[in-house]
Amino acid sequence: MRGAAAAGALAACGALAFGCRGGLGHPRPADQASRSAPVQRVAPSFSGTSAMELLKAQCDFGPRVPGTAAHRRGREWMTAELKKTAHEVIVQEFRYRQFTLANIVGRFNTRARRQVLLCAHWDSRPTADMEIVEAKRRMPIPGANDGASGVAVLLQLARMFREKPPSIGVIIVLLDGEDYGDFVRDEGVFLGSRYFAANMRKFATPEYGILLDMVGDRDLRIYREAISERRARRINSLVFSTARELGYGRTFVDQVGEAITDDHIPINDAGVPCIDLIDFDYGPWHTLDDAPDKCSAESLRAVGEVIAEVVYREKDRP
Numbered sequence: 001m002r003g004a005a006a007a008g009a010l011a012a013c014g015a016l017a018f019g020c021r022g023g024l025g026h027p028r029p030a031d032q033a034s035r036s037a038p039v040q041r042v043a044p045s046f047s048g049t050s051a052m053e054l055l056k057a058q059c060d061f062g063p064r065v066p067g068t069a070a071h072r073r074g075r076e077w078m079t080a081e082l083k084k085t086a087h088e089v090i091v092q093e094f095r096y097r098q099f100t101l102a103n104i105v106g107r108f109n110t111r112a113r114r115q116v117l118l119c120a121h122w123d124s125r126p127t128a129d130m131e132i133v134e135a136k137r138r139m140p141i142p143g144a145n146d147g148a149s150g151v152a153v154l155l156q157l158a159r160m161f162r163e164k165p166p167s168i169g170v171i172i173v174l175l176d177g178e179d180y181g182d183f184v185r186d187e188g189v190f191l192g193s194r195y196f197a198a199n200m201r202k203f204a205t206p207e208y209g210i211l212l213d214m215v216g217d218r219d220l221r222i223y224r225e226a227i228s229e230r231r232a233r234r235i236n237s238l239v240f241s242t243a244r245e246l247g248y249g250r251t252f253v254d255q256v257g258e259a260i261t262d263d264h265i266p267i268n269d270a271g272v273p274c275i276d277l278i279d280f281d282y283g284p285w286h287t288l289d290d291a292p293d294k295c296s297a298e299s300l301r302a303v304g305e306v307i308a309e310v311v312y313r314e315k316d317r318p
Contacts, residue, residue, distance in 0.1 A: 043308035048301025055152035063140035066099040082106035085162040101176040112169035117209035120150025121178030130286035149216030193263035197270035209274030216295035223257025232273035
């Protein structure tokens, strides 16, 4: 589970499907041992350094909690960033309690018949509920990995799509309100993905989706998330085989891992097969230590290069 049920499993590390990683080290730019033949890349090079700068820029606003100035400034900045690159930008505003939340949607190559969806949540959690000291639990988290990392990869991909448009259409969605409320009661969480899924068909018909959540961890290990495997196995296979071909088999571990309740579920429920790329074995999760120094440009590059290659290999139909 993405919420408190998972928190208990995370705290009791032995309960995890694959246990604690310990010191497995940083992801390698290319693991030559995982290659069987020279790779014919079609995607441009992905800059992990630029993605890291985008991650830090989000954290510089402060915690992006609904109802705060940092949330408003973050929304304005991300909208402006997508307007620099996308052919069309749509801001989906919706209400939750007294708050105005917003999904930020960027569309690329809008004339293409085929479309794929890439998404990540941009808000950060208002409470550090995994802190040991009780007083700290009432403080908002920086959300460097849990939020900003996925957004950073998508914004850097958006720059690439502008410079070299892919053959297919791409819809990038920065989702709001994922991390606000109570995961155990399923109240006030996954708000943006539910709103997007309910309204998606008004302007988008993606064939499949890829969700990025917590993909900047310095010791990144992404397994096939179990719900994704059940509901979108073909997309999992597409991504993990591409990762292996590019030499990222140590980072994208081609085994089924835990089941994570996340933003991909409403999208699957709406009829679009969507996978969740997430490394949930992350010590600073929902703590004040979820800061940029726990993330790395190498991890962001590994994820960005794999997703870019998947997108650029797709072909539009005549």
